[in-house]
Amino acid sequence: MVALDYAYAEQAEALVSALQGIPCYMKVGMQLFYSAGPQFVARLKEKGYQVFLDLKMHDIPNTVKGGAESITRMGVDMFNVHAAGGKTMMEAAMEGVDKGLQAGGLRPVVIGVTQLTSTSQAVMNDEIGIAGTVEEAVVRYASLAKSAGLNGVVASPLEVVRIKQACGAGFVTVTPGIRPAGADIGDQSRVMTPKEAFTQGTDFVVIGRPITEAANPREALESIIASVN
Numbered sequence: 001m002v003a004l005d006y007a008y009a010e011q012a013e014a015l016v017s018a019l020q021g022i023p024c025y026m027k028v029g030m031q032l033f034y035s036a037g038p039q040f041v042a043r044l045k046e047k048g049y050q051v052f053l054d055l056k057m058h059d060i061p062n063t064v065k066g067g068a069e070s071i072t073r074m075g076v077d078m079f080n081v082h083a084a085g086g087k088t089m090m091e092a093a094m095e096g097v098d099k100g101l102q103a104g105g106l107r108p109v110v111i112g113v114t115q116l117t118s119t120s121q122a123v124m125n126d127e128i129g130i131a132g133t134v135e136e137a138v139v140r141y142a143s144l145a146k147s148a149g150l151n152g153v154v155a156s157p158l159e160v161v162r163i164k165q166a167c168g169a170g171f172v173t174v175t176p177g178i179r180p181a182g183a184d185i186g187d188q189s190r191v192m193t194p195k196e197a198f199t200q201g202t203d204f205v206v207i208g209r210p211i212t213e214a215a216n217p218r219e220a221l222e223s224i225i226a227s228v229n
Ligand SMILES: O=C(O)c1cc(=O)[nH]c(=O)n1[C@@H]1O[C@H](COP(=O)(O)O)[C@@H](O)[C@H]1O
Pocket: 003, 005, 029, 054, 056, 080, 113, 115, 116, 117, 118, 154, 155, 176, 177, 178, 186, 188, 206, 207, 208, 209, 210
């Protein structure tokens, strides 16, 4: 999944054109969506892409339900909500999906965000104030997401084995925090290479800057795919 983290539609369009023909999901996050909106998502769908709309909803259940309904009507393939919003909020998201389907939408894969991959053990314990290991917190969020009827979670590849043990092999894992060997980690904290991530059994890897900031993004993505194969 390529993270189209751009402020302007033209920049994202240029990357999509550069990657044309390479099979991948396109991830639209808040930076692009707040600027280019549902029209950009519609253009990606017209081009035949599968789209992960990453807006990480986290609000009261009624508001998340409405957001999920609108997102489902948009016809995206995947979207996410914060598992930290709790079981009732996540169940409300699934109710919103049902309402969106009744209005003619397509069924999306619904994913819970666990602990952001930028969060280290120390930050989680000392700053946010959650005790225990990151892995324990992630597995707890994943189990909660599963009990609310979600299809999977976003986590770092380091937690995939434990998530699959707790929630089953079919529970989808979407893993950012991916860095090819030697790449700049930036603000990420819990990282692995693409190959290592797939060795852990993840279903999807999400990659942004190693592609978007490369001198040649197409070559960067092709070399990542080659490293996995
Ligand atoms: O939900 C996400 O996609 C997400 C969750 C998370 O825990 N960490 C995370 O990095 N992401 C997203 O994944 C992408 C990672 O981008 P890079 O760090 O540039 O590869 C960004 O678009 C983030 O918003």
